[in-house]
Amino acid sequence: MTLVLIAFGTGLGLSVVSTWAESGISATTFKITTGLYLIVIAMISSSLGGYIAGRLRSGWDGVERDEVYFRDTAHGFVAWALASVLGAALLATPATSFVSSAVTGASQGVASGAAQSARPMDGYVDTLLRGDPAAQGQNANPADTRSEVTRLFTRSFRNGGDLKGPDREYPAKVVAARTGLRQADAEKRVNDVVTQVKADADAARKATGALAFWITASLLLGAFCASLAATEGGGLRDGTWKLRR
Numbered sequence: 056m057t058l059v060l061i062a063f064g065t066g067l068g069l070s071v072v073s074t075w076a077e078s079g080i081s082a083t084t085f086k087i088t089t090g091l092y093l094i095v096i097a098m099i100s101s102s103l104g105g106y107i108a109g110r111l112r113s114g115w116d117g118v119e120r121d122e123v124y125f126r127d128t129a130h131g132f133v134a135w136a137l138a139s140v141l142g143a144a145l146l147a148t149p150a151t152s153f154v155s156s157a158v159t160g161a162s163q164g165v166a167s168g169a170a171q172s173a174r175p176m177d178g179y180v181d182t183l184l185r186g187d188p189a190a191q192g193q194n195a196n197p198a199d200t201r202s203e204v205t206r207l208f209t210r211s212f213r214n215g216g217d218l219k220g221p222d223r224e225y226p227a228k229v230v231a232a233r234t235g236l237r238q239a240d241a242e243k244r245v246n247d248v249v250t251q252v253k254a255d256a257d258a259a260r261k262a263t264g265a266l267a268f269w270i271t272a273s274l275l276l277g278a279f280c281a282s283l284a285a286t287e288g289g290g291l292r293d294g295t296w297k298l299r300r
Contacts, residue, residue: 131285
């Protein structure tokens with residue numbers, strides 16, 4: 056049921072934000088809608104699984120009503136727990152692709168593939184062999200320079216840090232040499248990019264926190280719905296459902 060509802064939500068467009076302005080839902084609305092839909096998925100799927108677990112259980116003779124109610128609740132909870140563990144393994148790929156859109160856009164640009172595969176000492180070697188971009192002129196390899204600056208940014212912002220001292224001056228010199236801008240204009244461009252990196256990283260942090268909140272809420276509500284539905288299924292099986300009302 057979870058897989059069916061995820062596919063249905065994807066078909067409704069809940070996994071993609073419209074790229075056209077004033078068309079479709081905004082990014083904020085998208086994240087809220089996706090979170091609410093995750094809760095709906097958990098409630099429907101868990102209720103179905105809990106009901107089946109309670110309805111198909113074997114009867115208990117000579118057991119008091121309160122004990123039966125507790126056992127039904129436990130059956131539903133255990134069914135939810137088992138389904139959650141199996142679902143985390145089996146549905147990891149489709150569920151991740153469904154909810155990751157909420158944080159993908161915000162986290163782009165923080166680290167590239169080349170930077171992620173960099174070795175721990177590459178940053179120190181870059182600092183050791185760093186030259187003057189203006190003096191290198193046409194001899195500088197643009198690809199090598201881009202990789203070096205990428206590693207510099209990744210290392211500096213990996214743990215919430217910042218470009219400081221020579222690490223901030225060097226990108227400005229590279230920008231000035233590559234683009235022909237004045238040094239002051241190049242420094243301003245670097246500052247603007249640094250500000251954008253920080254803003255994107257902070258947005259990714261907030262989006263990740265919001266996503267974790269929605270997942271936690273969906274799991275808790277799923278456990279409750281499964282437990283409650285199991286008691287309803289057990290009551291219908293034993294013919295005591297109306298007595299509980």
